[in-house]
Amino acid sequence: MTNLIASRFAPSPTGSLHLGNLRTALYAWLYARHRGGRFVLRIEDTDRERSDDAKVAELIDDLRWLGIDWDGGPGRDDGTGPYRQTERADRHAAAFARLEASGHAYACYCTERELEAERQLALRQKRAPRYSGRCAALDEAGRARLIAEGRQPSLRFRMPRGARLQWVDLVRGPQSFRADDLGDFVIRRADGTASFLSSNAIDDAEMGITLVLRGEDHVANTPRQRALIEALGLTPPDYGHLPLLIGPNNAPLSKRDGAMSVRGLRDRGYLPAAVANLLLRLGHSGAADGYHAVADMPGQFHVTALGHAPAHVDDHQLNYWQHEALARTPDEALIPWVTGRTPVGREADTVAAVRKNVLLIADAQTWCDRLYGELPAPDEAAAAIMAAPGLAYWDALLALESADYDRLIEAAKATGAKGKVLFQPLRLALTGTLEGPELRPVLALLAPTTLRARLAAARALTAARQQGH
Numbered sequence: 001m002t003n004l005i006a007s008r009f010a011p012s013p014t015g016s017l018h019l020g021n022l023r024t025a026l027y028a029w030l031y032a033r034h035r036g037g038r039f040v041l042r043i044e045d046t047d048r049e050r051s052d053d054a055k056v057a058e059l060i061d062d063l064r065w066l067g068i069d070w071d072g073g074p075g076r077d078d079g080t081g082p083y084r085q086t087e088r089a090d091r092h093a094a095a096f097a098r099l100e101a102s103g104h105a106y107a108c109y110c111t112e113r114e115l116e117a118e119r120q121l122a123l124r125q126k127r128a129p130r131y132s133g134r135c136a137a138l139d140e141a142g143r144a145r146l147i148a149e150g151r152q153p154s155l156r157f158r159m160p161r162g163a164r165l166q167w168v169d170l171v172r173g174p175q176s177f178r179a180d181d182l183g184d185f186v187i188r189r190a191d192g193t194a195s196f197l198s199s200n201a202i203d204d205a206e207m208g209i210t211l212v213l214r215g216e217d218h219v220a221n222t223p224r225q226r227a228l229i230e231a232l233g234l235t236p237p238d239y240g241h242l243p244l245l246i247g248p249n250n251a252p253l254s255k256r257d258g259a260m261s262v263r264g265l266r267d268r269g270y271l272p273a274a275v276a277n278l279l280l281r282l283g284h285s286g287a288a289d290g291y292h293a294v295a296d297m298p299g300q301f302h303v304t305a306l307g308h309a310p311a312h313v314d315d316h317q318l319n320y321w322q323h324e325a326l327a328r329t330p331d332e333a334l335i336p337w338v339t340g341r342t343p344v345g346r347e348a349d350t351v352a353a354v355r356k357n358v359l360l361i362a363d364a365q366t367w368c369d370r371l372y373g374e375l376p377a378p379d380e381a382a383a384a385i386m387a388a389p390g391l392a393y394w395d396a397l398l399a400l401e402s403a404d405y406d407r408l409i410e411a412a413k414a415t416g417a418k419g420k421v422l423f424q425p426l427r428l429a430l431t432g433t434l435e436g437p438e439l440r441p442v443l444a445l446l447a448p449t450t451l452r453a454r455l456a457a458a459r460a461l462t463a464a465r466q467q468g469h
Contacts, residue, residue, distance in 0.1 A: 005037025007211045009063075010200065012044045013055040016261040017062050019313055020215065020245040020253040023279045027242070028213045029068045030280075030301035040207060041073030044085045046199060062262040066272045067294035072207070080207040085199055092194040095202045095232055096155055096187060104231040105187060107153035108135040109146040130183030131156070155188035157198070157228050165223035170240030171306045172216070177223040185224055201225035205234035211303075216241040240303060243283055243310045253313065260313060269337060269361035270318065274325040278318050282311040291324045322359055337361050341368035346445065353441035367436070371445050375432040375454065378461070382432075386425045387462040389417045393425065394459035403451060405440040429458035 009025040011017065017025075032039035041063070045051040060074055072078030082088055099105035108131075110118075119129040136158060138146075146153075163179040187198035194202075204212060204225075219241050226236040244252040253260050265275060276294045280287050286305025287297075326334075331351045337358070342350045354367040378386060389412070396411040397403065412422055424434060430451070431442060443451070 004210065005032065005035045006040060006207070006209050007032045007037065007213065008040040008042055008204065008207070008209050009068075010042040010044050010203075011059055012047060013051050013053075013059060014047055015055065016263050017059050018245075018253045018261050019265075019275070019279065019282075022062070022066065022262050022275070023245065023282055024213055024215065024242060025063060025068055026066065026276060026279050026297075027284070027301065027306075028211070029070075030298045031211060031213070031303060032071075033298035034301055037210070038071040038078055038208075039069075040078070040080065040083070040209065041070040042083050042085065042203060042207070043074070044196070044200065046085050046193060046196070048086075048193075058263065062266070065262075065266060066276055085194075085203065088199070088203060089194065091206060092188075092199055092202055095198075095206075096194075099157065099187070099228075099231060100155070102231065103158065104228075105155050105157050106136055106184075107138075107143065108156045108184075108186070109138075109143070109151045109153045110135060111151070128181060130181070131185070133184050136184065152190040154186045154190045156184040157187045157224070157231070159184050159224070159227060163227075165227060167222070167226060167236075167239065169219075169222075170211070170213075170238055170303050171243075172219070172241055172308060175219070175222070177220075179223070179227065182220075182224055187228065197221055197224055198228060201228050201236075202232070204237055205229045205232065209237045211240065212237045213240045213242060216243055240306065242306065243308060245282060246310045246312045248313070248315065252310075267361075269359075269364075270322055271325040271329060273328070274318065274322040277321040277324065278313075281317075282313065283307045283309070291321070291328070319359060326355070326359070331355065334364070337364040338368050341365055342372060343447075349441070349445060353445055354437050357435070357437050370431050370433070370436075371442065372450075378428065378432065382428050382434075383461055383465065385434075386428050386458050387465040389415065389421050389425050391459060391462055391466065393417055394455060394462055397426075397455050398452070398459060402448075403443070405443045408443070425458065429454050 007028040009028050011021060011025075029039050031037075041060075043056055045056070056074075063070075070076055072080050073083045096105060110131075115131070118132055122129040135153075135156070159179040159182055161180065164176055165179055165182075166174065166176045169175050185197055186195050188194055201224075203209075222239050222241070229236040247253045247260055262275075273291075273294055276297065277291060280292065280297055280300065284301065284305055285307060286302035287300040292300055331348060334351045334355060335347045338347050338350045338354075350368065350371065351364075354364060354371075358364045358367065392415045393412055396415050397408055400407055400411055408426065409422070412426065417425075423439075427434060427436070427439060430439065430446065436442070446454075
């Protein structure tokens with residue numbers, strides 16, 4: 001390990017990444033890159049029932065999509081691996097043995113039923129529900145009796161009695177907890193697997209992580225983990241606990257929130273730079289105004305500029321940055337948005353024509369449908385606009401043997417149409433809407449048969465309305 005500065009992202013592959021997860025990963029990556037340090041990706045896959053290799057592949061793909069790389073992690077070795085927590089079980093076991101030998105850990109034979117009864121009693125007595133420590137002082141005879149009953153012990157960390165656990169959080173400032181309020185916690189389950197609290201802390205310390213950024217829901221874990229790391233004679237990292245992101249429903253984002261999952265945003269067409277520019281500003285005020293390329297963001301990130309208040313994910317802000325990112329995106333990158341919905345060979349021309357009027361993939365597909373499919377029937381307001389210039393207008397346009405934009409406009413003007421009555425009926429007839437791309441490139445994309453059919457439909461509508469009146 002040549003760099004003294006190291007941060008990490010340690011996701012659990014039990015669901016899709018959401019923006020809150022991705023923000024944590026981005027901030028940890030920006031910190032490491034800005035300081036010239038290491039960034040580690042560690043997969044915390046000890047939840048065997050819920051961990052999924054497909055989710056590991058997905059989260060790796062999502063991180064790379066945003067532009068996040070790593071020095072140590074899947075596919076990259078910085079000498080601190082393995083990078084899957086399940087592959088570090090021997091290291092956890094060695095740490096547990098050291099803690100037992102030093103008296104910092106002890107076997108706990110309590111059953112789930114006993115622990116739940118103890119918890120319920122504490123709640124009825126209006127006490128914090130923490131473990132009483134009744135196995136901490138078991139003698140040999142007591143342990144032998146419980147073993148004879150067939151009980152499989154877990155292993156608990158012995159919190160320092162009467163101690164006050166303090167540290168300076170990089171986001172929340174000075175923090176202080178009474179060890180006696182926290183209780184002794186399980187570090188190895190009865191099935192022999194390491195708990196999250198222990199494996200997470202042991203791995204951070206042994207991998208040389210110097211900064212842990214994570215959600216504020218982990219604040220109460222930090223004094224326990226710091227005590228465990230110090231009991232092992234290792235150095236705890238600095239911690240910064242980020243306020244949670246609040247979604248459109250005013251609830252914290254979760255892996256079940258598909259609309260705000262990274263994969264969901266990607267599937268809708270949001271660009272990585274748009275997402276990164278939004279995240280850079282969610283709870284962080286250190287970035288200069290304006291758009292930043294992801295590669296330039298490390299210099300814009302400052303831990304001291306992290307805020308305390310929950311940050312709201314605002315669709316309007318995300319769409320603003322999407323617009324900025326799209327303006328810097330070449331046409332060829334958007335061709336997949338229209339592929340399969342345009343005539344073969346017209347993809348690039350279609351993108352060039354409609355790109356200023358699309359924000360997401362669905363918008364591009366809507367325009368492909370308008371250009372190459374059937375237009376929806378006009379409503380009453382649209383029909384009135386299309387009929388306004390009269391039959392002579394449509395007859396003049398249909399009389400043209402070949403029509404480009406200039407010929408159509410010249411023929412329409414010759415009927416006396418001007419202003420809105422000149423342009424709006426034609427736009428509605430050809431695209432079905434008053435809003436959209438410039439008509440010149442649209443006309444170039446319409447097949448001659450389509451153009452003539454749409455003009456004829458507008459004439460028929462006008463004739464029908466005149467007869468109706």
